[in-house]
Amino acid sequence: MLDYKLLAALAAVVEQAGFERAAQVLGLSQSAVSQRIKLLEARVGQPVLVRALPPVPTEIGRRLLNHVQQVRLLERDIQAQVPGLDEGGPPERLRIALNADSLATWWAQAVGGFCTEQGLLLELLVEDQDVGLKRMRAGEVAACVCGSERPVAGARALLLGSMRYRALASPGFIARYFPRGVTAAELAQAPAIVFGPDDLLQHRYLSALGVEGGFAYHLCPSSEGFVRLAEAGLGWGLMPELQVQEELAAGRLCELLPERPLDVPLYWHHWRSGGELLGALTQHLQRHAAAGLVAAKR
Amino acid sequence: MLDYKLLAALAAVVEQAGFERAAQVLGLSQSAVSQRIKLLEARVGQPVLVRALPPVPTEIGRRLLNHVQQVRLLERDIQAQVPGLDEGGPPERLRIALNADSLATWWAQAVGGFCTEQGLLLELLVEDQDVGLKRMRAGEVAACVCGSERPVAGARALLLGSMRYRALASPGFIARYFPRGVTAAELAQAPAIVFGPDDLLQHRYLSALGVEGGFAYHLCPSSEGFVRLAEAGLGWGLMPELQVQEELAAGRLCELLPERPLDVPLYWHHWRSGGELLGALTQHLQRHAAAGLVAAKR
Numbered sequence: 033m034l035d036y037k038l039l040a041a042l043a044a045v046v047e048q049a050g051f052e053r054a055a056q057v058l059g060l061s062q063s064a065v066s067q068r069i070k071l072l073e074a075r076v077g078q079p080v081l082v083r084a085l086p087p088v089p090t091e092i093g094r095r096l097l098n099h100v101q102q103v104r105l106l107e108r109d110i111q112a113q114v115p116g117l118d119e120g121g122p123p124e125r126l127r128i129a130l131n132a133d134s135l136a137t138w139w140a141q142a143v144g145g146f147c148t149e150q151g152l153l154l155e156l157l158v159e160d161q162d163v164g165l166k167r168m169r170a171g172e173v174a175a176c177v178c179g180s181e182r183p184v185a186g187a188r189a190l191l192l193g194s195m196r197y198r199a200l201a202s203p204g205f206i207a208r209y210f211p212r213g214v215t216a217a218e219l220a221q222a223p224a225i226v227f228g229p230d231d232l233l234q235h236r237y238l239s240a241l242g243v244e245g246g247f248a249y250h251l252c253p254s255s256e257g258f259v260r261l262a263e264a265g266l267g268w269g270l271m272p273e274l275q276v277q278e279e280l281a282a283g284r285l286c287e288l289l290p291e292r293p294l295d296v297p298l299y300w301h302h303w304r305s306g307g308e309l310l311g312a313l314t315q316h317l318q319r320h321a322a323a324g325l326v327a328a329k330r
Numbered sequence: 331m332l333d334y335k336l337l338a339a340l341a342a343v344v345e346q347a348g349f350e351r352a353a354q355v356l357g358l359s360q361s362a363v364s365q366r367i368k369l370l371e372a373r374v375g376q377p378v379l380v381r382a383l384p385p386v387p388t389e390i391g392r393r394l395l396n397h398v399q400q401v402r403l404l405e406r407d408i409q410a411q412v413p414g415l416d417e418g419g420p421p422e423r424l425r426i427a428l429n430a431d432s433l434a435t436w437w438a439q440a441v442g443g444f445c446t447e448q449g450l451l452l453e454l455l456v457e458d459q460d461v462g463l464k465r466m467r468a469g470e471v472a473a474c475v476c477g478s479e480r481p482v483a484g485a486r487a488l489l490l491g492s493m494r495y496r497a498l499a500s501p502g503f504i505a506r507y508f509p510r511g512v513t514a515a516e517l518a519q520a521p522a523i524v525f526g527p528d529d530l531l532q533h534r535y536l537s538a539l540g541v542e543g544g545f546a547y548h549l550c551p552s553s554e555g556f557v558r559l560a561e562a563g564l565g566w567g568l569m570p571e572l573q574v575q576e577e578l579a580a581g582r583l584c585e586l587l588p589e590r591p592l593d594v595p596l597y598w599h600h601w602r603s604g605g606e607l608l609g610a611l612t613q614h615l616q617r618h619a620a621a622g623l624v625a626a627k628r
Contacts, residue, residue: 053527084386125549135555144562147548148506153521154564155549208446223451229351250445251423251453256554256573257433264442266452275554278576 035075036103041068042080042093043100046172047127049086072096089170098171101127102186105174105307125155126309129164130177132227133195134298136255137274138324139177146316150309160230168301174310175302187303190318193325194295199237200276200285201268208265214288216241224249225261225269233270237294259285270294274324297328333373334401339366340378340391341398344470345425347384370394387468396469399425400484403472403605423453424607427462428475430525431493432596434553435572436622437475444614448607458528466599472608473600485601490615491623492593497535498574498583499566506563512586514539522547523559523567531568535592557583568592572622595626 044054045065055062073080080093089097104124130139135158147154159167164178168187183189201222206214209222220243224234228251238247250267252258259276262269263284271285273293279285300321302314342352343363353360371378378391387395402422428437433456445452457465462476466485481487499520504512507520518541522532526549536545548565550556557574560567561582569583571591577583598619600612 048527082380082382084380084382088382132552132555135550135552136558140555140558140562140564144559144564147564153546153548156551156555158552158555229346248451250451252433253454254430254433254456254553256552257430257438257454257456260434260438261442264438266438266442266445 034099035072036100038068038072038075039096039100041065042072042089043097045069045081045087046089046093046097051087094170096171098169098186101171101174102303102305105303105310106305107307108309109307125153126175126313127155127157127173128175128177129157129159129167129173131160131164131179131298132158132253132255133272133275134177137195137272138321142317142320142324143313145320146313150312152309152313160228165301174306175300175313177298177300179296179298180301181297181299183301186305187301190300190302190314191328192298192300192317192321194297194328196273196326197233197270197294197296198273198276199234199268199270199288199292199294200262200280201288202263202265202284203286205262205265205268206286206288210288216243219243219268219288220245220247223267225252225258225267226250227255227258228253233294233296237270237292240294241289295326295328298325332397333370334398336366336370336373337394337398339363340370340387341395343367343379343385344387344391344395349385392468394469396467396484399469399472400601400603403601403608404603406607407605423451424473424611425453425455425471426473426475427455427457427465427471429458429462429477429596430456430551430553431570431573432475435493435570436619440615440618440622441611443618444611448610450607450611458526463599472604473598473611475596475598477594477596478599479595479597481599484603485599488598488600488612488616489626490596490598490619492595492626494571494624495531495568495592495594496571496574497566497568497586497590497592498560498578499586500561500563500582501584503560503563503566504584504586508586514541517541517566517586518543518545521565523550523556523565524548525553525556526551531592531594535568535590538592539587593624593626596623 044058045051048054048057051062051065055065069081076092078092079090080096082088082090135156157167157173164176165180165184167173168176169184181189210218220238224247226234226249250261252261258269259271261267263279268288276285300317302310342356343349346352346355349360349363353363367379374390376390377388378394380386380388433454455465455471462474463478463482465471466474467482479487508516518536522545524532524547548559550559556567557569559565561577566586574583598615600608
């Protein structure tokens, strides 16, 4: 069998984003962690890590991490059946990548009961909906919620439903930039808010209105911050309907063009051999995610 | 003078987290960007980038980026005075690092008017309050809001006020874990929520209660997600008072121990030679940040 002490060192360095923190988590010295990585590299005959800040796995390192992730999921099952196997230490967290808007809206309600019943701790990683899958492929997470339908090798994708977005701005912003009503051409001239380089919702919205080319925008990688910036009149942007019900009701945010929502389907990606816990969580999500999402058109 | 074409290529690769996106932003081919980086490395006689995913600046690369950031701030002033100098293209964004909780609460209201008046676009980077300063030092941002008082070389730090945090949980969580009232020992046994490895607020809160040692926690790197998890009963945690006024009023979240807030001072770090725009923003923040913060005890 593989030497899992070495693989656990690699996983800790990547997950903790450094040798120092990995050493703390593993209860080892930094040089011991470093030696384990070197030994692993001697065995596989090539580097498993790029020594950058933070350290990044190489292609072969990524494949090893992917394997570690799946073994960990299987270990949960056997530890539940044979409690004596557990080496003690703090309970391991289930690492899940999801998009910021899901975390800001439906996620907690959908999984809360399950986590409490199972005594399950989560480590959530916020990734934009089109890039969360990279974490799956890299073996850094047990599951992910993202906008991509296509599962990575060894995993399955389940359609949960769609997040409904609306293009909103503050009344002051609308009065300032669109005194004669919102038109596509004027919208392209008003500052927008974009979550990050992978957020193309605003681009898609403008493109559906026939606007091509660039536009000026703020970058704000926080769901809550995005809503706050819009409320403060810095720009317009697409926000999850679920997140802004109160702002809409109070008139602090208004829809730019009536009834032009954008529905973004969300998929749950999980390892096929992910063990019983991940299977039970998948079934739970299948039943409970829908409450916060709209039915997706196929 | 230095060759700023080469430095701009370095900045784009780091800011865009890759050669492909840097090439798009610069309107160059990927190989042209790569050649510029190589030429820069030939000039300085050592690598400026570690070719990882994403690429990471070396120590010398970091110093060069720091310089680029300051030159860019000065360029804003001269471009405002001599508009013909501007090479066109989309307006540059002012890059500012701040903690997620500030972005989720007081930030937008404090800067909204200033950005609208000045036609200023922001690129916000979310960094935990104790690490945002690293971005300053690396020359990746023009300013930052963080919990550290000590400015980096060439910069100034200004005390804005304090964020007031309260330890909160849902009524269901409190009934489940503390049926006989909250005690320090029981609190250490109940699952907490922690923002990320740099968030020590929960540790500090327990430590002030005399609890030492580890405790079980979820990791959730999103301010809004943190509140949602607490509301759904997954754990207890320290949340900015500003962010949960409604949840407190509606009784969806309750304070664990009455009147034990934790105040965290926030500082605005800005380059000393940051130009007029950054100076004006600093003055504006000095007047407007206080509305969302409590006066800091020195």
